[in-house]
Amino acid sequence: MEDLFKIHGIVNLKKGEGRTLKAGGMWVYDNEIASTMGEIVDGGLVEVHDFDGYFMGIGYINRRSKITVRMMSRRTREIDRAFIEQRVRACVDYRKHTVDMSSCRLIFGEADFLPGIVIDKFSDVLVVESLALGIDRFKPLIVELLKQVLKEEGMPIRGVYERSDAKVRLQEGMERFKGFIGEEFDTKVSIVENGVKYMVDVKDGQKTGFFLDQKYNRAAIRPMCKDAKVLDCFTHTGSFALNAGMAGAKSVLGVDASELGVAQATENAALNGLSDRVSFICEDVFELLPRLEKEGELFDVVILDPPAFTKSRNSIKNAVKGYREINLRAMKLVKNGGYLATCSCSHFMNPELFSKTIGEAAANVHKRLRQIEYKTQSPDHPILWSRDEESLYLKFYIFQVCDEL
CATH class of the missing domain: 3.30.750.80 (RNA methyltransferase domain (HRMD) like)
Structure with missing residues (x-):
């Protein structure tokens, strides 16, 4: 245990580097480092010093990673x-x-x-x-x-x-x-969130088994869903769809490309006594939305909760196209005066770019949006303010969608 807390050496920053760290960030990148001193062990603790020797804190190092040091403390000189x-x-x-x-x-x-x-x-x-x-x-x-x-x-x-x-x-x-x-x-665990029962598969479900970050966003859609016809896209295990059903929706259709997700969502609907009003299908949302439009389908509420379309800055252009496409298609399926809930969980799709993309989609289909809610992730996923705001990733909007006058 003593070796766990041992300081293995010093990482010295280049002059003028460490700007993110000084602005409250938690990372030191490989290209910010001038030199290292001591018997550095990857995974071990190191002190981080500015170019002039000023102590900036303690973190753990991994020279294989582009994020070479992740900070544990900005003040203490000892971790125990x-x-x-x-x-x-x-x-x-x-x-x-x-x-x-x-x-x-x-x-x-x-x-x-x-x-x-x-x-x-x-x-x-x-x-x-x-x-x-x-x-x-x-x-x-x-x-x-x-x-x-x-x-x-x-x-x-x-x-x-x-x-x-x-x-x-x-x-x-x-x-x-x-x-x-x-x-x-x-590993099948029963939970209750917003009064909705779920069976969470912590072994084989996505990520850790269930997306807790949308807890209060799921509750936020309820007022729009009473007596409504609802379409929930990228439903995963049915969380938004089930909240709509519990709010009194007339009918809810949940869509996901994962057969396992749809099976779990169907099980969750039965668990809540909603099987008569909430159903799920396994389909590709990008293929389904144009088909529903062609068939003349319209919904009172459409919900978009897609996976991250980009996990790097390099693919952001394709991600923008994807977000614009699904929002454009979804707006066409919303009745005049109906509601659209839409979100992005990609860190690289920053709030400004996401808002701009939704606005462009609305302009393309001649819809006017009235913003009802803007929310981020729930408070148990706190957002640490820093230059890059590394922990801010979820953006969630609810709009009323109106035809242009």
Whole structure:
């Protein structure tokens, strides 16, 4: 354990670099580093110094990664068990004051000052995603401390499952991994969110099993859905569709390209007694929307919750085309005076670009938009303000869609 907290050397920045770090960011990139000193061990802790020797904090290093250092602290010169425990307790305390903790994200990487690790709580189960070599070394301790703190708060955990199977681990020189941490348990977990029951598959579902970040956005669509005909695109396990059904929609059609997702969504509809009004089909949304338009279908509410169309700056142009296309198609399917809920979960699709793209789509189909809501991710996915706002990724709008006068 002592080696876990050992400082292995010093990383010296180039003159004029570290601007993101100085503006509140958590990362040091490879091209910002002038030199290293000491017996550097990838995954180990290092001090970060400015070009003039000024101490800028402690982070863990991985020279294989473009993000070479992820900062753990900007002030302390020592990381120990008490430091990690304080960070974990701060994560839980923050959620106690901001969200319903029955199911929520307990640790959100950089935004919780524990860079590279995500831990979700689904009822009495934790799901861990470790994305960086350095934090992987701290993972057992973080999980141990988190279970301890939750038990003290009257929320004992019966099992922990790891979903560290993202491709980004390969860039860190790590293998993709999924499996139990500790004893095995039933990985189908029952949760309740906004009064809706779900069966969450933490082993085989997307990401950690369920998208908790849209919790309050799902609730926000309810007022528009009473007695409405609703189309929910990219429905995943049916969360928006089920909220519409619970709000009293006349009919809801959920669409997703994943057969597993549609099967889970159908199961969730039955779980809530909504099978008579909420149904799901497995189709490609980009192919379905033009066909529905050709068939003359119109809906009171259309919901777009697509996956990230880009995970890098290099593919942003194609992503813009994709977002413009689905929003354009969706607006054509909304009755005059009906409603469109649309979002983007891509960090690289910044709020300004997303808004511009939606506006262009509306202009192309001669629709006027009246904004009802603009929201981001739920508070258990906090947004850490910095120059790049690395933790801001979800943008969510609700519009009334009107024909041009």
